[in-house]
Amino acid sequence: MALRDTPTLRILIDASPETEPLPDRYRTLTALLEQGHAVTLASGTQPVSPADTQPTLLLGLWKDTPEFENRPAHWTVQNIHGRSPAQIADLAESHRPAPRNPWKPWFPVIDYDRCTNCMQCLSFCLFGVYGVDGERRIQVQNQDNCKTNCPACSRVCPEAAIMFPKYKAGPINGDTVSAVDLQKEKMKVDISALLGGDVYDMLRLRSEKAKSRFSKERDADKALTERQKCLVKLAEAGDIPAEVLMSLPSPEEIARRAEEAAAKAKAALQPGV
Amino acid sequence: MNRHRILYCHCQYAQVVPPEVKAGVLQALCDSGASFDAVADLCELAARKDPSLARLSSGGCVKIAACYPRAVKGLFHQAGSDLSPDSTEILNMRTEPAGAVVDRLLAPDLQPNLP
The missing domain is CATH 3.40.50 (Rossmann fold)
Structure with missing residues (x-):
């Protein structure tokens, strides 16, 4: 909120x-x-x-x-x-009327001139930053949930419509979006394609593999290394701070939230429901 | 007498605007004797949905020294205080030198440039 x-x-x-x-x-x-x-x-x-x-x-x-x-x-x-x-x-x-609550100078700003209401950001964000208004239009609802320095949602936006004004580079910082940018964004964005599937599925899969290995080999270090490798790859692909990825919820929680977000996005896109 | 207002954003909470540009613009505004509004950080006001944004977006033509026009437009919109496309000129302190920003702020004409 x-x-x-x-x-x-x-x-x-x-x-x-x-x-x-x-x-x-x-x-x-x-x-x-x-x-x-x-x-x-x-x-x-x-x-x-x-x-x-x-x-x-x-x-x-x-x-x-x-x-x-x-x-x-x-x-x-x-x-x-x-x-x-x-x-x-x-x-x-x-004379300050009352102490002010602290705030985070990091939150997404939607460029509605570009946004097509595709709901990819809502489906992607695990932290519940996005929601829809009464007219089912995507909006930033819980900006305090946003993870500092993480521009992942703007990477997944196919129209480069999500800005972080304090970000270092364009077009995420609000600079004009060029055709080259769009192409570049598409290449960077498709983290899922880079990893051969949905990003959360990928994390889940890796985690399950690690768990299975752990159960077989009782090698916790190996499982952890595997997860870290996966996260590093993700971080490099999407310019996502490693600490954000490292603080992702458990695979079960990720699955639950991803389903919840997908359902919200689907409901918002269905006419007359 | 200029008919437009001037709004300066100090971008207090990040190092994205070169400090020498911010300082140069604020110093020149203070030296010019012009009337102007100044805020610590437009992003903070937008994050808080502060009523100041409604005040700052109303009241006719305005020139805003801040950052990218697309970002400034989005910040005001997200806070529910849209800027008027016909009467807003945004000067980008992230990309323009202080002198160029000040020249436009103090120029008598307004060149609307909201995307």
């Missing part, structure tokens, strides 16, 4: 000609942004984003702190005379 917690504190800096100039704008802005605040510097030269109902801290270097007759209840006014950028950042921090 997407994080929905306390809204960002908006810091509105009055930089109009009626105020004294902020001595070190750049350092002040940087300090505030590094704390995660949204900042509006309003000098009156051009429009800024409109007022809303978010908690807002209005700062300025006024000779006398102005009285705002119709000041909204969610606004706080503070004169920042004599404060350094670090002190201004501390002041802003003290």
Whole structure:
């Protein structure tokens, strides 16, 4: 589920000609942004984003702190005379409505201009990141389940419609998708083809083989090596971090989840059901 | 007076935008005396479905200094706050030098480029 917690504190800096100039704008802005605040510097030269109902801290270097007759209840006014950028950042921090939940800067973003609603991502992702909306349109539903640095779902997308904006390279990072990219993606993607079958089946098969060997030979190390070999191959084929593959659930759980995802995808694709 | 708004994304939580480009753009905006909005990380706001995105996507023409236009469009869409294709210009700090980004941000005309 997407994080929905306390809204960002908006810091509105009055930089109009009626105020004294902020001595070190750049350092002040940087300090505030590094704390995660949204900042509006309003000098009156051009429009800024409109007022809303978010908690807002209005700062300025006024000779006398102005009285705002119709000041909204969610606004706080503070004169920042004599404060350094670090002190201004501390002041802003003290007005934060509540501590924010941590978030992961790694989650998929669907390019709906490219997405054909084929449900391959939903079928593929073992971690339940994807779901469908009321109109059976694929959507990112549980982005917190996404495994950091794992772009596997964008590899399986035949249309290169899944982006990870913090990814290092295009088109996964949102760069334009070229015909060459599509071809390349197809080659990389088809992890299943590279392994001669469905990726999860492959894992299951390997695991079963390893189990069988284990039962015959009582050689746990050999079984483990076999599984690791398989995972390394997968990692190389799909640019999937080894730790993601190593943390995959048990083969039984994989099978259960894969069936569940496939059923969800199938149901979403069936008209009128 | 420019009619468009300016939005700067600090891409706080990853090293994907060259730090010298971010610093150059923010410094130039501060020095220009222009009004602008700045956010720590558009990805974070989208992840949280933060109401700030609704505010930032409304209010007319906007130039956004962030990353790839396709990604920025997707982030706003995923958070339920679509950008207007006719009144949004996105400047890519991942690929453009700071000077080129600043020139476009401060130019009086708007060149919509949402994919």
